[in-house]
Amino acid sequence: MTEPLYNLSYTLAAKRSTFNWRTAVVANSSVELKHALSQGPRATRIVSQPGVAFVFTGQGAQWAQMGNGLMCYEPYRMSLECADAYMKTLGCQWSVIEELSKTPNESLISGAEFSQTLCTALQVALVELLHDWGLRVDAVVGHSSGEIAAAYCAGAISRECAWRIAYWRGK
Secondary structure (H helix, E strand, O other), X not given: OOHHHHHHHHHHHHOOOOOOEEOXXXXXXXXXXXXXXXXXXXXXXXXXXXXXXXXXXXXXXXXXXXXXXXXXXXHHXXXXXXXXXXXXXXXXXXOHHHHHXXXXXXXXXXXXXXXXXXXXXXXXXXXXXXXHOOOOOOEEEEOOOHHHHHHHHOOOOOHHHHHHHHHHHHO
């Protein structure tokens, strides 16, 4: 591709206002560009802005002390405190907050009983923090136990239901 064609492509793609009608052509030279444009490429109407999607992880992506940097944010911390209290009502013998605070040598987070509960509690807390910041989601997807937090984010289940499912699923 010649430099002027490269510059034109870059400017059209990155440096101009976007409109509701768009089209694209493939060309490696000004001759190819002229030919492609003479074929009358079809413009497509863009009906909406791109949405926001959240992806929720299942067991396997966890690590000791994950999410600890977010404890300074009240909505996040309060959600984990509520999860911790709720787990006690289920007979959970360990603390969500204490387990998330343990060092890699102390942490039991790799065990299913811990990881599924902790990943779900953390992801629920993260959703609540992002909602507090005004971020709204258009789509969710979850893998394995991440489907639990995705269901919560989508409004299909309560956070207590999410915590309960994750706890008993991991047990």
